[in-house]
Amino acid sequence: xxxTPAGEAVEVSREALTFARSLxxxxxxxxxxxxxxxxxxxxxxxxxxxxxxxxxxxxxGEAFASYAGAAWAAGVQDxxxxxxxxxxxxxxxxxxxxxxxxxxxxxxxxxxVLSFSxxxxxxxxxxxxxxxxLEEMRLAxxxxxxxxxxxxxxxxxxxxxxxxxxxxxxxxxxEADLVARVVSSEEPEPDLSGTLKSxxxxxxxxxxxxxxxxxxxxxxxxxxLGGSLGVSRVVTSLGWRPHHEQVGxxxxxxxxxxxxxxxxxxxxxxxxxxxxxxxxxxxxTDPEAPMVTKATYAVIGDLHEVVPAINAEIRRRHx
Amino acid sequence: xKVLVCVKRVVDxxxxxxxxxxxxxxxxxxAGFTMSAHEExxxxxxxxxxxxxxxxxxxxxxxxxxxxxxxxxxLAVGCTEAVHVLADSSTYGPADVAREIAAVAGDFDxxxxxxxxxxxxxxxxxxxxxxxxxxxxxxxxTNVSVADGxxxxxxxGTDGHETYRVPLPxxxxxxxxxxxxxxxTVPGRMxxxxxxxxxxxxxxxxxxxxxxxLLLPPPAPSNVQVLGKGADAAPAVVDLFEQLGVLxx
Ligand SMILES: Cc1cc2nc3c(=O)[nH]c(=O)nc-3n(C[C@H](O)[C@H](O)[C@H](O)COP(=O)(O)OP(=O)(O)OC[C@H]3O[C@@H](n4cnc5c(N)ncnc54)[C@H](O)[C@@H]3O)c2cc1C
Numbered sequence: 367x368x369x370t371p372a373g374e375a376v377e378v379s380r381e382a383l384t385f386a387r388s389l390x391x392x393x394x395x396x397x398x399x400x401x402x403x404x405x406x407x408x409x410x411x412x413x414x415x416x417x418x419x420x421x422x423x424x425x426x427g428e429a430f431a432s433y434a435g436a437a438w439a440a441g442v443q444d445x446x447x448x449x450x451x452x453x454x455x456x457x458x459x460x461x462x463x464x465x466x467x468x469x470x471x472x473x474x475x476x477x478x479v480l481s482f483s484x485x486x487x488x489x490x491x492x493x494x495x496x497x498x499x500l501e502e503m504r505l506a507x508x509x510x511x512x513x514x515x516x517x518x519x520x521x522x523x524x525x526x527x528x529x530x531x532x533x534x535x536x537x538x539x540x541e542a543d544l545v546a547r548v549v550s551s552e553e554p555e556p557d558l559s560g561t562l563k564s565x566x567x568x569x570x571x572x573x574x575x576x577x578x579x580x581x582x583x584x585x586x587x588x589x590x591l592g593g594s595l596g597v598s599r600v601v602t603s604l605g606w607r608p609h610h611e612q613v614g615x616x617x618x619x620x621x622x623x624x625x626x627x628x629x630x631x632x633x634x635x636x637x638x639x640x641x642x643x644x645x646x647x648x649x650x651t652d653p654e655a656p657m658v659t660k661a662t663y664a665v666i667g668d669l670h671e672v673v674p675a676i677n678a679e680i681r682r683r684h685x
Numbered sequence: 686x687k688v689l690v691c692v693k694r695v696v697d698x699x700x701x702x703x704x705x706x707x708x709x710x711x712x713x714x715x716a717g718f719t720m721s722a723h724e725e726x727x728x729x730x731x732x733x734x735x736x737x738x739x740x741x742x743x744x745x746x747x748x749x750x751x752x753x754x755x756x757x758x759x760l761a762v763g764c765t766e767a768v769h770v771l772a773d774s775s776t777y778g779p780a781d782v783a784r785e786i787a788a789v790a791g792d793f794d795x796x797x798x799x800x801x802x803x804x805x806x807x808x809x810x811x812x813x814x815x816x817x818x819x820x821x822x823x824x825x826x827t828n829v830s831v832a833d834g835x836x837x838x839x840x841x842g843t844d845g846h847e848t849y850r851v852p853l854p855x856x857x858x859x860x861x862x863x864x865x866x867x868x869x870t871v872p873g874r875m876x877x878x879x880x881x882x883x884x885x886x887x888x889x890x891x892x893x894x895x896x897x898x899l900l901l902p903p904p905a906p907s908n909v910q911v912l913g914k915g916a917d918a919a920p921a922v923v924d925l926f927e928q929l930g931v932l933x934x
Binding site for chain 1: 696698699700701702704711722754778779780801803804805806807808809812813815816819821822823824825842843844845846847848850851854855861862894895896897898899900901902905906908909910911912913914915916917918919920921922923925926929930931932
């Protein structure tokens with residue numbers, strides 16, 4: 367379980383609890399326990415109860431004061447007692463701690479699971495190739511260890527709430543498991559992508575812009591619409607625009623009213639950052655580009671002809 | 686100081702993904718192959734750490750004969766030695782790969798890997814390797830430096846920018862984004878061609894991945910409404926802007 371600094375359960379953890387509950391129901395109504403680092407706030411305990419958690423194992427003590435993947439995994443092992451399934455949300459921490467658990471238990475682990483199909487054999491379907499393909503994977507070992515991909519299920523409280531009885535634990539942790547721990551954490555760098563993430567309209571530009579100079583008309587369209595400019599990774603790798611403008615798996619995730627990707631092919635890694643836009647207007651020379659086929663609207667053509675014509679039309683009507 | 690960096694030959698997944706007939710792998714015949722993005726950064730960091738400590742950077746891969754291409758790519762950007770564990774990587778699960786790397790890594794002070802491979806996305810080879818070797822492991826960092834037998838590694842964490850300081854020998858997995866991998870120069874490529882590559886056989890037979898099969902997600906139905914071609918589409922586009930209310934009249 368992961369929670370925010372304010373002590374609320376993060377959404378992906380609530381999704382993982384929902385997933386765990388359906389798995390427990392399939393397994394004949396076995397109980398669901400949660401493990402977390404630190405003692406839960408009253409609010410968090412209430413959420414865990416609402417999500418059907420029977421018992422909360424709260425890991426406390428010096429060993430858990432700062433993050434150490436191996437120590438946290440040792441804490442999970444201590445708390446799991448007889449549990450035959452150990453799972454977490456597919457966050458960086460979730461994947462890391464579960465990989466430690468799997469390595470320590472000598473069992474397989476499946477990252478980013480979307481669903482399960484049957485318990486014997488226990489088979490899960492997970493995302494691979496950055497989401498472009500799925501893998502069916504057998505998890506025959508005990509415990510079965512996996513992480514749940516974001517949005518695999520919708521977070522929903524249980525019909526019958528649990529008791530969320532809190533058990534405080536301070537397991538002994540081996541010195542070796544504390545060697546790799548966070549020694550300092552600083553405020554994150556100022557986030558320059560803020561306006562991009564909150565913009566109502568985002569004009570996107572990819573390799574089709576052609577060069578750093580090829581952005582003039584795109585910037586003008588962005589200004590005419592009072593929006594933000596977002597770019598593909600090719601554009602940042604080539605140094606045409608700064609990284610904080612990148613949209614995608616390794617850039618920002620945006621959900622504007624309208625996204626206007628110009629000269630962007632729509633590779634899965636880019637799509638990961640813009641798929642939740644309300645509508646998409648693709649401008650591309652290639653009618654078969656994935657971005658065009660996935661878009662709501664499209665204009666087929668050279669962006670260096672289409673975009674200036676749009677700008678001129680806006681200026682004509684809105685002078 | 687001796688640095689080992691592990692890379693994997695993967696299908697370039699930026700274009701359409703096609704599966705092999707037996708649905709056990711992604712078919713790379715049309716897409717081409719590359720090294721995972723995280724590993725390009727791990728290679729860059731390995732070369733930087735080797736230079737800063739007056740040491741060496743060795744690149745390792747487990748893969749079939751064609752994976753030599755990824756070893757040469759790493760040699761072209763500054764690695765000076767290469768180890769090729771010749772095996773069909775598709776029959777290797779993450780625990781198998783970790784065991785094979787461990788058989789080589791014992792001589793090295795620092796082992797760098799990508800946080801996760803672009804194809805299998807397992808998130809665990811580095812961690813399993815650390816347990817095989819009985820060494821500390823730091824995950825998902827974007828900066829790595831070494832001084833006085835201590836590796837300092839940092840990256841964006843849950844609570845802001847997080848720093849770890851771990852004594853050598855250690856294992857570190859790298860995420861893309863902290864360093865700009867350098868491009869190979871022509872002399873770099875020429876030199877890379879001449880480096881002898883140490884070929885090894887696997888030390889154990891693989892247990893295999895727990896894969897049943899791969900599937901492609903169903904393609905989303907296309908509902909795109911084409912507003913027109915070229916500059917002539919401009920009036921229809923501006924009509925749309927007005928209709929969506931993204932342009933104030
Ligand atoms: C681990 C990993 C993470 C990644 N993360 C990201 C990420 O966060 N964000 C991201 O964007 N990518 C990411 N990528 C890269 C991604 O796979 C693609 O390579 C990239 O998105 C392609 O950028 P593009 O669409 O601009 O270029 P291309 O794929 O080259 O497409 C250019 C498009 O422009 C069209 N075009 C060309 N000229 C014109 C013109 N004059 N007018 C109109 N259209 C034109 C072409 O028809 C084509 O569709 C990642 C890749 C990996 C492996």
